[in-house]
Amino acid sequence: MKRYRNGEIWDFEQEMPVTRDGAEVILGLDGGTTSTVCICMPFIPFSDAPLPDPLPLLARAVAGCSNHNSVGEIAARETLEQVMADALLKSGSDRSAVCAVCLAVSGVNHPTDQERIVNWLRDIFPSHVRLYVQNDAVAALASGTLGKLHGCVLIAGTGTIAYGFTEDGREARAAGAGxxxxxxxxxxxxxxxxxxxxxxxxxxxxxxxxxxxxxxxxxxxxxxxxxxxxxxxxxxxxxxxxxxxxxxxxxxxxxxxxxxxxxxxxxxxxxxxxxxxxxxxxxxxxxxxxxxxxxxxxxxxxxxxxxxxxxxxxxxxxxxxxxxxxRPKVEPAIGAALLAWNFLMKESQKEACKGQ
Amino acid sequence: MKRYRNGEIWDFEQEMPVTRDGAEVILGLDGGTTSTVCICMPFIPFSDAPLPDPLPLLARAVAGCSNHNSVGEIAARETLEQVMADALLKSGSDRSAVCAVCLAVSGVNHPTDQERIVNWLRDIFPSHVRLYVQNDAVAALASGTLGKLHGCVLIAGTGTIAYGFTEDGREARAAGAGxxxxxxxxxxxxxxxxxxxxxxxxxxxxxxxxxxxxxxxxxxxxxxxxxxxxxxxxxxxxxxxxxxxxxxxxxxxxxxxxxxxxxxxxxxxxxxxxxxxxxxxxxxxxxxxxxxxxxxxxxxxxxxxxxxxxxxxxxxxxxxxxxxxxRPKVEPAIGAALLAWNFLMKESQKEACKGQ
Structure with missing residues (x-):
């Protein structure tokens, strides 16, 4: 693993050797203007069985604003990195255990936005970690569909947006323009x-x-x-x-x-x-x-x-x-983690198909 | 006359002795977000004859923004003071010739707003000068009614406001709330x-x-x-x-x-x-x-x-x-001057009544 910026954020990985059983984890993040939530879930091996209810949560960490329009890009990234480290520390895990991260933040509208954030995440995590960056509306949808990108989500808080996905990957949005x-x-x-x-x-x-x-x-x-x-x-x-x-x-x-x-x-x-x-x-x-x-x-x-x-x-x-x-029973950060889980599952299915 | 702040603004009064015939002048100001206009008109002795058409203008001076919400109170006042000095200099006159000033600016909504600005003007002009401070909508009305405060004005530019006056002095407004x-x-x-x-x-x-x-x-x-x-x-x-x-x-x-x-x-x-x-x-x-x-x-x-x-x-x-x-043929700054003229006329009528 490379040497990373903000070394002190990850110092716990050296100071307190993690007692792991080799189990992998997924991080789901919901980054907003008011607060940022990161949850850490165990990676559940793929099966046709439904997800356990309630979902097993290893840890939940909360930080302040990570909207780069509000606090600037450097502060936003530090908040995101810190909240991920907190969640891993609380779960008794570290970055080597992470198999996927899904970061859902507002303001992700174009592939270029996604690419920019993925490149930054790439510097933090080992290269095998799957990284997904989505608009926060997508995590909100996934919080209701348990990770499946199908249907429509309507968010109406201070602002409003409708965001929809078809099973074959088409998407559309309405409103959300301020x-x-x-x-x-x-x-x-x-x-x-x-x-x-x-x-x-x-x-x-x-x-x-x-x-x-x-x-x-x-x-x-x-x-x-x-x-x-x-x-x-x-x-x-x-x-x-x-x-x-x-x-x-x-x-x-x-x-x-x-x-x-x-x-x-x-x-x-x-x-x-x-x-x-x-x-x-x-x-x-x-x-x-x-x-x-x-x-x-x-x-x-x-x-x-x-x-x-x-x-x-x-x-x-x-x-x-x-x-x-x-009406979702889980929060958007869990939606983000379920999204990562779903993406991982699709990728492994594709690989399984190739192997046949 | 007192010693004033911003002495250099009024230096011309000492440097270039004004050749005056004793005629008095009125200043009308329209202060806005984009620009500030000050016009200088001769004081026309009261009569029942209609105002001359076109109105005799001695000078017109233009400056930048004098909206204190945009540039701050100090800069706004300096702009207003400078544009009045420019208009007087151009007209070959000085402060001792001024009999009345009408300053029409946006954001004057309460008697306390008026009082605050009148007190500031009081520091600039000799004590006998009549000072009037009005909402800019009032000057716009006066630009159409040639100084008479009766009727309704509708302003629709970037914003909009309707402002009306009855002949017996009641007033009402609608919109103008941003x-x-x-x-x-x-x-x-x-x-x-x-x-x-x-x-x-x-x-x-x-x-x-x-x-x-x-x-x-x-x-x-x-x-x-x-x-x-x-x-x-x-x-x-x-x-x-x-x-x-x-x-x-x-x-x-x-x-x-x-x-x-x-x-x-x-x-x-x-x-x-x-x-x-x-x-x-x-x-x-x-x-x-x-x-x-x-x-x-x-x-x-x-x-x-x-x-x-x-x-x-x-x-x-x-x-x-x-x-x-x-549709007014003259600009709001002239409306402000006509307003001053009209106020002066009313006051002198009152005095004439008292004298009878």
Whole structure:
């Protein structure tokens, strides 16, 4: 193995000789703006039997932001390397035991993005380790399908994206272009519409809404005029998206303006999924075919009575009755590990075919 | 007169003794994000005769940005002070000749904003000089009404705002809360919708549109995916708003998506004006009363065949047939000077009344 940068990160490999039984492990990473999670799973030998439930986890490590747009490339990479070392240390393992790594991060849109990150990982791990780099939406899909790249995932948190795969490897996405470019069903989109509704009620362009008192109270502001200062004081989309539960509460309390904002959001989120399903033909030629729809993110979680996720599913199922909604029971980092496991399995099947 | 900061700005007053005939002057300033204009007008003695046409201008000076949100308070004030000195120097005059200054800047929303800026101006000018500080929308209104604060102004450039005044001094505004808070008919709003339409056509959520090829060509991009990077690389709203002429061209060429974006924009802009007219009762109790509607900004300028400004007027006139649209023949800095002139006139009338 080469000498690596950030030697101290991996010092534990020398200091505390690992007591291993030769078992191999897989690392799955979910790298986001808020936090980065790395899980370490044992490599389960291939078989036709279903995966064990619950999945055996050796270790889980958490670190801060690894979005290179937020913290810069050097800091992002150090965070990723540290969280992988932590997970291996916790699992009583080291890099020589790793057979595959799947790193799922936002902002991976082109093969060139993947190549750049794989080259960096290549410097950290021995050459036989399989390295996979994916968009974080792909790990979210895999967290619902247990590693199988088939179906569509809808993520709706601060932002929103729909991402789909066919079994023969075609893929398509919709939305995910940020708030300026029309991610209207997202948490940010819902909350920005709510803030706008307050301004419009205040200046006479729109109807009265309960949102005014509810949101001003929550933000400790005394007038809608003060919302302007609050909004532009901090451009963080997540800060605005955090107002979504108030919009849901107002809708549940009968506020018509809030209700319409949520209905719009449902239409927009369903439209993203329908666009992906349509382009990939996930529902088959007759439109009745079955496909998994993995639902991820705060906006889609059960919101008491007004359940955005449930309404989105209803809306999609009207057009595509074969929709099989899945709310993942495992986190995206495990999805990433399962993805690595699935890729490994496909490669070994190919090799087995060649050997025949 | 006191000793002032930035002494060198006013050095010309000592170096080049001003040859004055005792005539007084008024300064009108329009301070914006792109540039700052200061004009110097002779003080025209009060009479019932109409203002001379064209208005006699002594000098015009131009400087850069004086928006304190963009360049900071110190730089903004230095720019404003310099442009006033330039205008006085060009007019062969000095501060002792000034009888009134009207400074119209964006971001003046509360009496406390006005007070802060008046106090600063008070340090620059002799104590007898009348000082007026207004929102830039007020100067835009005055540029159409020749200084009279009555009616409604609609500004639609990068942003949009509607601002109205009654003859008895009540005022109201609509929109002007920036892009996150629903200034949807603005240049930024139109262009952001056009960019969104390209993304939606690309990922299957929306119909095909001519905007795709027209805007990608203009920005020298090869794919809609690249729009995401272009959009977030520079958060300047003006850079996005600059795409409006392309949307207008596409609508004129028959593109349905562009046409709908412009129709939406017309509805939004008209709604802002109607909200102000309604709240102030500018149209009288029967809704038939006459009031001036001053139209300002790039979005409202005659756009060849698809004329947004004309459509906005048509839309408002349906509800308020007494709407008298005015496209100002003079710039907002002159509106500011006329405003000062009008305030002075009112004050002297009051004094005359007291004297009777």
């Amino acid at each position: 708030p300026i470019l029309g991610d209207w069903g997202s948490g940010y989109g819902i909350a920005a519409q709510a803030l706008t509704a307050i301004i419009r009620a205040h200046d006479g362009r729109g109807p009265h809404t309960m949102l005014t008192s509810s949101i001003l109270d929550a933000l400790d502001l005394s007038s809608p005029d003060e919302l302007i200062g609050w909004t532009y004081a901090d451009p963080s989309w997540a800060r605005i998206a955090a107002l979504v539960p108030i919009v849901v509460s107002c809708a549940e309390a009968g506020d018509q303006v809030s209700n319409e904002i949520l209905i719009d959001s449902v239409q927009e989120l369903a439209l993203s999924v329908k666009a992906v399903v349509q382009r990939l033909g996930l529902c088959g030629k007759d439109g009745m075919g079955s496909f998994p729809l993995v639902m991820v993110g705060g906006v889609l979680e059960a919101n008491k009575r007004w359940d955005i996720g449930k309404e989105v599913i209803n809306c999609i199922s009207k057009d595509y009755p074969g929709t099989v909604p899945i | 892009p996150i808070l629903g200034d949807w008919g603005s240049g930024y709003g139109i262009a952001a919708q056009a960019l969104t339409a390209i993304i939606r056509a690309h990922d299957g959520r929306g119909p095909h549109t001519m905007l795709t090829s027209s805007i990608l060509d203009a920005l020298d991009l090869s794919s809609p995916d690249e729009l995401i990077g272009w959009t977030y690389a520079d958060p300047s709203w003006a850079r996005i708003a600059a795409l409006v002429p392309i949307v207008v061209s596409c609508a004129e060429a028959g593109d349905q998506v562009s046409n709908e974006i412009l129709i939406d924009s017309v509805q939004e802009l008209a709604l802002s004006v109607k909200a102000v007219v309604q709240r102030l009762g500018l149209c009288g109790k029967d809704g038939m009363g006459s009031f001036p509607l001053v139209m300002v900004g790039g979005v409202l300028e005659a756009n060849k065949r698809w004329d947004i400004g004309k459509e906005v007027i048509n839309c408002i006139s349906k509800d308020y047939p007494g709407t008298v649209p005015i």
